[in-house]
Amino acid sequence: MMVNVAKLQQNTARYEFADGIRDFHFAFWILVTGCxxxxxxxxxxxxxxxxxxARARGSLFVFLITFILPIAVPLIISQLGMNVVNTYIxxxxxxxNTGFVKAKTSLFPRRILYTALGIAMVTFVAGIxxxxxxxxxxxxxxxxxxxxxxxxxxxILALAVKFDLPRYRVVAGIGMASxxxxxxxxLQLGLFCLVLNLCWAILLIMSGVYGMHQVxxxxxxxxxxx
Amino acid sequence: MQREVHDITTIxxxxxxxxxxxxxSVLSACESADFNALLTLTGLTKxxxxxxxxxxxxxxxxxxxxxxxGRYPHTDCALTVTGKKAFRLYWQHYxxxxxxxxxx
Numbered sequence: 001m002m003v004n005v006a007k008l009q010q011n012t013a014r015y016e017f018a019d020g021i022r023d024f025h026f027a028f029w030i031l032v033t034g035c036x037x038x039x040x041x042x043x044x045x046x047x048x049x050x051x052x053x054a055r056a057r058g059s060l061f062v063f064l065i066t067f068i069l070p071i072a073v074p075l076i077i078s079q080l081g082m083n084v085v086n087t088y089i090x091x092x093x094x095x096x097n098t099g100f101v102k103a104k105t106s107l108f109p110r111r112i113l114y115t116a117l118g119i120a121m122v123t124f125v126a127g128i129x130x131x132x133x134x135x136x137x138x139x140x141x142x143x144x145x146x147x148x149x150x151x152x153x154x155x156i157l158a159l160a161v162k163f164d165l166p167r168y169r170v171v172a173g174i175g176m177a178s179x180x181x182x183x184x185x186x187l188q189l190g191l192f193c194l195v196l197n198l199c200w201a202i203l204l205i206m207s208g209v210y211g212m213h214q215v216x217x218x219x220x221x222x223x224x225x226x
Numbered sequence: 227m228q229r230e231v232h233d234i235t236t237i238x239x240x241x242x243x244x245x246x247x248x249x250x251s252v253l254s255a256c257e258s259a260d261f262n263a264l265l266t267l268t269g270l271t272k273x274x275x276x277x278x279x280x281x282x283x284x285x286x287x288x289x290x291x292x293x294x295x296g297r298y299p300h301t302d303c304a305l306t307v308t309g310k311k312a313f314r315l316y317w318q319h320y321x322x323x324x325x326x327x328x329x330x
Contacts, residue, residue: 012259099262
């Protein structure tokens with residue numbers, strides 16, 4: 001019996017991403033931040049009373065209202081909700097026959113995380129430089145969002161290679177192309193953030209549905225074989 | 227040469243056995259895995275898997291928790307701290323030996 005340790009470890013670690021549930025989680029969070037950015041940048045008057053209310057209570061409260069509540073809370077809720085719902089769905093349906101694997105908390109090597117962050121930072125800095133050059137402050141935010149788009153592309157591509165998941169290569173390719181195309185379109189800042197995030201969210205939802213379908217098919221084959 | 231022979235004889239035999247190496251490899255890539263997942267991923271038979279899990283548990287390399295999900299028994303396995311350390315050492319040892327063999 002020949003044991004391919006690396007392959008076994010890869011097959012085990014990919015459980016977490018193979019069924020597509022993680023994709024829905026990412027998509028949800030991206031959608032929330034996209035909608036939030038749209039409201040903040042294109043309809044600033046709609047949040048002015050909230051910001052004024054927060055400002056009267058100190059800078060910590062502003063931070064709480066403008067960052068923690070709209071971004072961190074959905075992320076935490078989706079993370080916690082995901083853990084409970086995913087475990088149930090996976091045990092009951094997706095991994096009924098092939099067994100349940102509880103993933104490690106840190107699946108990404110630090111090298112990949114830091115490189116992805118570096119890519120985002122470089123684009124962000126490029127946005128700042130362009131903003132100074134063209135005297136257009138909105139380019140800073142655009143740079144940040146494009147940077148996040150490139151960061152996502154790199155992260156998803158790294159996932160595709162590390163866990164041998166071809167669907168992520170497609171997602172990374174289309175996501176990268178969408179990010180570049182959208183960055184060239186003359187969209188309003190908020191709308192740009194919304195459309196960019198919407199593109200990524202749709203891609204991830206489609207990827208999630210595909211992953212789930214594949215795993216469900218595999219379960220059916222296993223059931224039939226049994 | 228004498229050192230290499232000594233290295234080979236001191237390799238962790240509990241992990242070195244192919245079926246157990248497969249189990250430990252799977253468990254090293256996750257927090258825990260249940261019996262069915264280990265069956266699927268390692269390709270071992272139920273009987274063999276049970277025996278090897280028992281041996282790994284006796285060596286304190288894995289922890290096994292048994293429970294019931296509805297009417298069905300459920301077995302969860304995870305590497306212990308000792309098991310993680312042993313697997314890391316085994317892997318370092320193995321790679322060092324492989325390098326020596328490559329050079330020769």
